[in-house]
Amino acid sequence: MGVHVKVGRPAVFLDRDGTLVAQVDDIINSxxxxxxxxxxxxxxxxNRLGFLVIVITNQPVIGKGLTTRTKVKKINKVxxxxxxKKGAIIDAFYVCPHRHWDRCACRKPKLGLIxxxxxxxxxxxxxxxxxxxxMRDIETGKRARLKTILVKTGNAGRxxxxxxxxxxxxxxxxxxxxxxxxxxxx
Numbered sequence: 001m002g003v004h005v006k007v008g009r010p011a012v013f014l015d016r017d018g019t020l021v022a023q024v025d026d027i028i029n030s031x032x033x034x035x036x037x038x039x040x041x042x043x044x045x046x047n048r049l050g051f052l053v054i055v056i057t058n059q060p061v062i063g064k065g066l067t068t069r070t071k072v073k074k075i076n077k078v079x080x081x082x083x084x085k086k087g088a089i090i091d092a093f094y095v096c097p098h099r100h101w102d103r104c105a106c107r108k109p110k111l112g113l114i115x116x117x118x119x120x121x122x123x124x125x126x127x128x129x130x131x132x133x134x135m136r137d138i139e140t141g142k143r144a145r146l147k148t149i150l151v152k153t154g155n156a157g158r159x160x161x162x163x164x165x166x167x168x169x170x171x172x173x174x175x176x177x178x179x180x181x182x183x184x185x186x
Contacts (some may be wrong), residue, residue, distance in 0.1 A: 004068070005116075007124055008118075008121070008122035008123050008124040009050065009051070009052050009121065009122070009123060009124060010050070010051050010052070010112065010127035010128045010129075010185075011051055011052040011053070011055055011117070011118075011121065011122070011123045011128045011129075012026065012046050012051045012052070012054070012125045012128065012129045012130075012131060012178075012181065013054050013055075013056050013106075013117070013129070013130045013131070013141070013144075013146065014053065014054065014055050014090075014112060014130075014131050014132070015055070015056065015057060015131065015133060015134065015137045015154075016055050016057040016076075016079070016093075016132065016153075017057065017133075017154065018132075018133035018153055018154015019131060019132050019133045019137075019151055019153065019174060020035065020036060020038060020079070020126075020155060020174065021033050021034055021035055021036060021039075022034040022035075022038050022154075023133070023152035023153075023154035023155060026061045026064075026066055027061065027075060027084065027104075028061055028066050028067040028071065029067075029071070029075065030074065030075045030079075030116040032091075033075065033078060033079055033082075035079070035082065035083070036153055036173060036174060037096055038121075038173050038174055038176075039083070039088070039174050039175070040083055040086035040087070040088040041088075041175050041178075042173075042174040042175040042177065042178035043083055043088035043090065043174075043178070044061050044086070044088045045088065045175075045178040045179065045182060046100070046178050046181065047087075047088065047089050047146035048112070049181070049185065051128075051129075051181075052091045052092075052121055053089065053090050053091050054088055054090070054091055054092045054093075054094065054117050054121075055076070055091070055092070055093045055094065056094050056108065056113045056114060056117070056130075056140070057094070057095055057096070058066075058096045058098075058107050058108050058136075059072050059095050059096065059097055060096075060097070060098065060099045060100070062095075062097035062098075063097055063098045063099040063102060064099065066113065068170050069095070069097055071186075072095055072097070073093075073095075075077030075093070076093040080093070090178075091121070092117060092121070094099050094113035094114075094116060094117055094122075095111070095113075096113060097107065104145065108136050108137060108139075108140040109136050109137075109140040109143055109163070110140075111140070111143055111144055114144045125144065125145055125146065126127075126145070126150075127185065128147070129141070129146055129147045129148070129149060129181055130144065130146045130148050130149070131148075131149045131151060131154045131174065131177045132148075132149075132150065132151070132156050133150070133151050133152075133153050133154030133156060133157070134154070134157065134158075134159050135150070135157050135159045135160050135162065135163035135165060135170075136159055136162070136163055137150075138157075138163065138165050138166075138167045139163040139165045141167075142165050144180075147168045147169040147184075148165075148168050148169075149168060149169045149171060149177040149181070150167040150169070150171070151152060151169055151170075151171055151172070151173055151174055151176075151177055151181060152168045152170065152171070152172055153172075153173050153174070159172075165177050
C-alpha cells in the first residue's frame with residue numbers, strides 16, 4: 001500500500017499598496033485607502049479558481065513610529081470588509097512592520113512572511129503566484145519559487161535599479177493579473 005501525501009492548496013500572494021489600493025506614501029488610516037479598479041473582480045476570480053488569497057505587505061510606517069500594528073490591522077480589516085461585501089475574500093494579511101535597515105527576516109524580498117503562510121496553510125508553492133507593483137515583489141516571488149506578475153499600477157516596477165529580475169508577466173492591473181492566472185493555471 002502506498003503512502004498518501006496531502007497536496008496543499010495553491011495561493012496567490014499579493015502586495016497591498018499599489019497593487020490592491022492606490023499607492024500613497026505612509027498609509028496611516030483607512031480613509032487613505034482607495035481600492036483600485038478591477039480589484040474586487042480579480043479577487044473574486046481567484047476565489048472561484050480555488051486559490052488562497054494572501055496579502056504580504058511591508059509597512060515601515062510602524063517602524064517609523066507613524067502608526068501602530070493595531071492601527072495597521074484595523075486598516076487591513078477595513079480593506080477586508082469592503083472587499084468581502086463585494087464577494088471578494090482575502091484569506092490572510094501578513095505584515096512586516098520593519099524599516100529596510102532593521103535586517104529582519106520578514107521584510108520583502110526576504111521570505112519570512114511567505115514561509116509563515118506556507119506553513120500555516122499548507123500551500124502548494126509549485127502552483128502559486130505573487131502579484132505586485134514593485135520589482136521587490138517580483139524578487140520576493142522568485143526567491144520563493146512562485147510565478148510572478150508585475151502590475152502597471154502603483155510603482156509599476158520603477159524600483160528596477162535595486163532588483164534585476166524579470167516577472168513571468170507584466171499586465172495592466174490586478175484584474176488582468178487574475179485573468180492571466182486563470183489562463184495559465186494547470
